[in-house]
Amino acid sequence: MAIKWLIDASYFVAAVLFILGLKGMSSPVSARKGIIWAGVGMVLATVVTFLTPGMNNFALMVIAIAIGGALAWISGKKVAMTDMPQMVAIYNGMGGGAAAAIAAVEFARGEMHGTVVTLLATLGALIGAVSFSGSVVAWAKLQGVMKKAFRLPAQNAVNVVLALATLGLGAAIVIAPAIDPMLVGAFFILALVLGVIITLPIGGADMPVVISLFNAFTGLAVGFEGFVMGIPALIIAGIVVGAAGTLLTQLMAKAMNRPISNILFVPMAAAGGGE
């Protein structure tokens, strides 16, 4: 009982630190302090999670944290200042992938409690997977791995059809009485393809705005999976980032004098000249 209290209290403190950290980062004077506060919150939340009663696979957990954390830490330290945006993209994509993977574990366990939980898990999986594959494409473009902007014929129509098909599969998962592994697998594949298809036609100059949008997406996905797992700290951090990221995306687009709809759904007339 005491341990559960300690964990809940620590998650609460972490959530407060995240909000204070973001608040700090929105002003030049306190920006450095902001990231440190948020960092303290993250370490606190991670450490107390190890105390969660009834957990297994601690060795796997430590190995995964060591590999993922070390690789990201080193690559983040090494990268040139000018290459920062694509690093933000790839780390953000990994967060989205993590949210989608959490949903996948819950689907595999097959113990969804109620329609609302399944709905939020599915939505989180969709948004997280789109954010993951989209961010990887954004990274590849900024990094120069992928040089040309690909545009399918009738790009916007393809986007809409693919999005509707993915949503349809998601709805089928929510409505189905039991979790169907084939359905879930097809859903994840379509969601990943959707992220790629949406991001492919977008040019390099618009990328920061798109990365910011995917950042907000990942926040939302994390918030939804937080609800599924019953961890308020995830809900708060995720939804705060989702809202802040949405506003930030609008501000960035405004600073570039480009409405977001123009960036995501490039008018076909402008398409030819752009590249």
Place this chain on the structure above:
Amino acid sequence: MDGFVALYIFMLAAFTGYEVISRVPVILHTPLMSGSNFVHGVVLVGGMIALGQAETPLEQAIGFVAVLLGAANAAGGYVVTERMLAMFKSKEKN
């Protein structure tokens, strides 16, 4: 979790996120994007709990991926944000 309690948390968190950064100057757009990218790295905690409850090899494998990606999000997000803000501060002093 009680549905309406969760809904209240959603609503208040959304307003908080909107409010907290509503007056951010243009130069802080990219560092703030990176900083909020770090904050959603808390998905690591969800991944750890998912992996902690995993039983079959499939669940363990996906849970492992979740923790790996979450840890990379948190660690990478922190380093990159810290570096950006460090640069920003030295600019301020000049």
